[in-house]
Amino acid sequence: MRRYIVYRFLLAIPTVFGVVTLVFLLIHLVPGDPVDVMLGETARAADKVRLRHQLGLDRPLPIQYARYLRRLARADLGRSLHSGRPVRRMIVARYPATLELAAGALLVAALLAAPLGIAAAARPGSFLDALCRVLTVAGAAMPNFWLGPLLILIFAIAVEWAPVSGRGGLAHLVLPALTLGMGMAAVLTRMLRATLLDRLGDDYIRTARAKGASESRVLLTHALRNAVLPVVTVLGLQAGALLAGAIITETIFAWPGIGRLTLLAIQTRDYPLVQGCILVIALTYVFINLGTDLLYGAIDPRLRTRQ
Amino acid sequence: MSSVVGNRQVSAGLAVVALFACVALLAPGLAPHSPATQNLSEDLQPPRSGHPFGQDKLGRDVLSRVLYGARVSLLVGVTVAGLSAAIGLVIGGVAGYAGGRIDDLLMRGIDVLLAFPGILLAIGLSAVLGPSLRNVLLALCAIGWTGYARLVRAEVLSWREREFVNAAVALGAAPLHVLGRHIVPQLLTPLTVQITFGMAAAIVSEASLSFLGLGVQPPTPSWGAMINEGRSFLLVAPHVALFPGLAMTLTVLGFTLLGDGLRDALDVRRIDQ
Numbered sequence: 001m002r003r004y005i006v007y008r009f010l011l012a013i014p015t016v017f018g019v020v021t022l023v024f025l026l027i028h029l030v031p032g033d034p035v036d037v038m039l040g041e042t043a044r045a046a047d048k049v050r051l052r053h054q055l056g057l058d059r060p061l062p063i064q065y066a067r068y069l070r071r072l073a074r075a076d077l078g079r080s081l082h083s084g085r086p087v088r089r090m091i092v093a094r095y096p097a098t099l100e101l102a103a104g105a106l107l108v109a110a111l112l113a114a115p116l117g118i119a120a121a122a123r124p125g126s127f128l129d130a131l132c133r134v135l136t137v138a139g140a141a142m143p144n145f146w147l148g149p150l151l152i153l154i155f156a157i158a159v160e161w162a163p164v165s166g167r168g169g170l171a172h173l174v175l176p177a178l179t180l181g182m183g184m185a186a187v188l189t190r191m192l193r194a195t196l197l198d199r200l201g202d203d204y205i206r207t208a209r210a211k212g213a214s215e216s217r218v219l220l221t222h223a224l225r226n227a228v229l230p231v232v233t234v235l236g237l238q239a240g241a242l243l244a245g246a247i248i249t250e251t252i253f254a255w256p257g258i259g260r261l262t263l264l265a266i267q268t269r270d271y272p273l274v275q276g277c278i279l280v281i282a283l284t285y286v287f288i289n290l291g292t293d294l295l296y297g298a299i300d301p302r303l304r305t306r307q
Numbered sequence: 308m309s310s311v312v313g314n315r316q317v318s319a320g321l322a323v324v325a326l327f328a329c330v331a332l333l334a335p336g337l338a339p340h341s342p343a344t345q346n347l348s349e350d351l352q353p354p355r356s357g358h359p360f361g362q363d364k365l366g367r368d369v370l371s372r373v374l375y376g377a378r379v380s381l382l383v384g385v386t387v388a389g390l391s392a393a394i395g396l397v398i399g400g401v402a403g404y405a406g407g408r409i410d411d412l413l414m415r416g417i418d419v420l421l422a423f424p425g426i427l428l429a430i431g432l433s434a435v436l437g438p439s440l441r442n443v444l445l446a447l448c449a450i451g452w453t454g455y456a457r458l459v460r461a462e463v464l465s466w467r468e469r470e471f472v473n474a475a476v477a478l479g480a481a482p483l484h485v486l487g488r489h490i491v492p493q494l495l496t497p498l499t500v501q502i503t504f505g506m507a508a509a510i511v512s513e514a515s516l517s518f519l520g521l522g523v524q525p526p527t528p529s530w531g532a533m534i535n536e537g538r539s540f541l542l543v544a545p546h547v548a549l550f551p552g553l554a555m556t557l558t559v560l561g562f563t564l565l566g567d568g569l570r571d572a573l574d575v576r577r578i579d580q
Contacts, residue, residue, distance in 0.1 A: 018419030023431075030435045037437075137567075141560035143511050145518040146534055146552030153541050244425035248515060252538070263519060266434040278423075278431045285424040 004297045012290050019286060023279045024068050027271050028061070038081060038269045051081070055272070077276035082268050087276035091258060095280070097167055098257035101249065102242045104177030105184065106235070112185035117192030122219055124197060132189065139186030144245060148179040148252035165254035176253040180245050184238045191234050195227040202226075229299055236292025240285035316568030323561025330374055331381035338371035343526045351544035361546040363536060369547060372528035373554050379440070379529045380510045380558065387447040387509035388502045394448065395455020396491070396498070402456065403463025404486050414460070417453045426450075426512050433521040443522045447512050451505060458501055459494055466490045500570045507562035514555055530555045 030037050034057065035048045052058045055078075056067050071078070077087035120132040155175060156164040162175050199205065200223050208222045247259035254260070258277055265273035311317055330337065339357070346366030354361040360369035402413040420428065432446035466472060467490060475485050514531030516522035523529040530551040537548025 014415055015418050015422050018415070019422050022419060022423075022428075026431055026435055029432065031437065137560060137563060138556075141507075141563050142556050143514060143552075143559070145515060145531065146548070146555060149534065149538050149541055149548050150552065153545055157542055241424045244423075244427040244430075247427070247430060248518065251519065262430070266430070266519075266521065271435070274431065274434055278427060281427055282423045285427075286422050289422075 001298065005294060008290060008293050008297070012286060015286055016283065019282045020069070020072060020279065021065075023275050023282065024065055026275060026278070027055075027057075030271075034271065038271060054079075077279070078272035080265075080273045081270045082273075087273050090261065090273065091276055091280050094256060094258045094261045097255060098243065098246050098250070098259060100167075100173065101176055101180060101246055101255055101257055102239065104173045105181035105242050105245075105249075106239055108177045108181030109184035109188055109238070110235075112181070113188035113192055116185075117189045117196065118219065118224070120189070120193045121196035121200065121223075122215075129193075132193070136186040136189045139182050140190075142182065144179050144183060145248050145252065147182055148175070148249060151175045151179055152252075165252075167256055176249050176255050179252065180242055180249045183245070184242065187238060188231060188234060192227065192231050195230050196223055199223040199227045229296070232299065233292060233296055236288060236295065239292075240288040243281045243284055310572040311569065314568045314572040316564045317572055318568075320561050320563070320565025320568055323557060324565055327377060327558045327561060328381060331377035334374040334378050338368070338374045340368035340371045342367065342372045342375040342528045344368075351540055351547065353544065354546055360550045361544065363533070363547045364540060364544075369533075369550055372533060373530070373550050376528040376530045376533060376551060377554065377558075379523055379527065380513065380555075383440075383444065383447070383513040384506035384510045384562075386444055387451050387513075388505040390444075390448045391451030391505060391509075392455050392498060392502050394452035395457075396459050396494070398452065399456035399459025400463055400486050400491065403460035404467055404482060404490070410460070413456070417456055420450060420453045423450070426515055429512060429516060430519065430521060433516050438516075438521045438524055440523050440527070443513055443516055446516070447509055451509065454505070455498070455501060458497060462494050462497060463490055466493050496573045500566055500573065503562055503566035503569060507559045507566070510555070510562070511559055 027034055035052050035055075036043075039048060039051060049058075056064045059067070075088055077091070079086055080090060083090070116132050116135070120129040123129055152164055152175065155161045163172050166172055196219070200219070202223075205218055205222055208218050213222070243259075246255075246257060247262055249255065250257045250259035251263055258281065262274065262277040262281070265271075265277060344367060346362065349362050349366040350364050352358060352362040352366070358368050358370065360373060363369055363372070398413055398417075402410045423431075428450045429443075429446040432449060433442055436442040436445065463486070467485075472485060472489055475489050480488075513522055514529065514534070517529040517531030518535045520532075520535070522531060525532065533551035534548045534555075537544070537546075537551070540547050
């Protein structure tokens with residue numbers, strides 16, 4: 001297992017390096033002079049020179065890159081152009097809210113997908129299975145920037161079961177978590193149903209049935225245990241993708257997380273903050289994927305020996 | 308082919324996609340009003356005769372804007388899926404056929420791009436390039452080709468060892484000829500399925516960027532931007548966000564059904580059985 005962990009970590013290094021490089025280059029893709037875009041073309045020349053110097057844009061690209069890497073090594077993401085506060089501190093302050101939302105969405109997805117997927121696989125071709133299929137296709141097709149307002153309209157405005165926006169306890173979390181988790185629930189339900197049906201056709205299931213195991217025991221104890229492995233992988237990959245989805249969900253529900261901070265930074269053209277937010281979200285995604293790989297390797301020994 | 312024709316998912320998906328394409332192409336003839344004409348004295352009016360989907364905050368006809376919004380979605384879906392598939396075909400084909408260091412280099416580059424979750428890189432690119440339809444297309448193509456390249460590379464790796472490919476190589480065919488004439492035709496089936504899903508993804512991504520204010524700019528109607536505008540009036544005028552959302556969901560549903568159906572119907576192993 002140790003060799004497998006080292007192998008996976010080594011594999012992640014070039015990816016992390018590439019992500020850092022791409023985020024660094026992002027500001028250089030700004031058409032024209034980035035300082036003009038940030039301050040506006042009518043800004044005073046002295047202010048432009050000062051900002052250019054502050055961002056290091058007055059130096060050759062390789063030197064800018066070396067300086068960027070040096071600062072990153074000290075976890076220094078620069079300062080926000082608008083508030084003047086360190087970007088790292090601003091992100092750290094918002095990060096828990098995004099994690100809370102992502103955890104809520106994961107929980108929603110798991111709570112919806114587990115019973116639906118199992119029920120559909122237990123009676124393939126039944127009305128329940130068909131209903132489940134319709135719900136999952138519709139759930140996957142519904143974009144979260146439409147589902148969110150729809151949930152607000154029904155549950156916050158019409159029946160007043162949940163607050164419209166903001167963060168502050170479980171009641172505030174329900175609608176954003178549902179919005180963010182619904183698409184994932186659809187994917188997981190389909191995946192769980194498909195893998196369960198695959199397992200139910202295996203020889204060891206026939207053996208369990210021949211030995212007199214009840215249908216619920218066959219399904220929940222024997223088939224589910226093996227069907228859950230690929231679902232864990234998808235869960236890990238989707239968990240990372242939730243972070244990108246959080247930008248839209250946090251905007252809809254005024255959730256004070258890193259996604260909303262990213263959008264505010266974009267709207268105010270605060271590029272150091274934009275770079276910092278995108279870098280942190282992308283690196284979180286890389287490490288969640290790495291964690292999923294390690295978890296999968298721990299669950300399935302065949303993967304470790306294959307490396 | 309009969310497996311495609313008889314597939315219920317393909318039929319349902321195709322019907323929805325055909326309806327969406329017709330609406331997009333015929334929008335100028337179908338729309339009862341101009342999508343940009345404002346009537347401030349009739350702002351946020353509910354659905355009624357003459358305005359079946361109601362009016363938005365500037366008194367514009369929501370139905371006309373939904374119909375014209377389909378044009379933006381169709382343009383983005385076709386362009387992004389087409390260009391991404393073409394780029395992915397070239398890069399994935401070269402990586403899979405050349406192998407070795409070229410393959411390693413290209414695949415590591417793809418891994419870096421895939422390290423950005425979902426739409427994040429497109430948001431970053433749109434943020435620095437500035438909001439416009441052209442930049443949306445650029446940003447979505449920049450992230451969209453990676454999936455196609457991976458698919459094509461994997462397919463090329465499996466096809467390049469087949470006997471008919473080896474025979475072509477033994478007869479002295481140039482690598483480009485082998486790739487273009489013998490291998491690429493084998494990839495059309497998986498590519499078709501991937502393009503169908505890719506169009507749905509591109510449509511949702513464009514709408515997401517427009518929803519965040521990073522996509523198509525007013526007064527050009529885009530479903531994402533319309534939903535964002537309607538969010539502020541959910542209490543008094545829910546129709547402003549409701550109808551573009553319905554159109555969007557129905558369209559994505561159509562492409563998903565079509566993609567699912569094609570994947571099932573064109574599965575070579577199943578057809579062989």
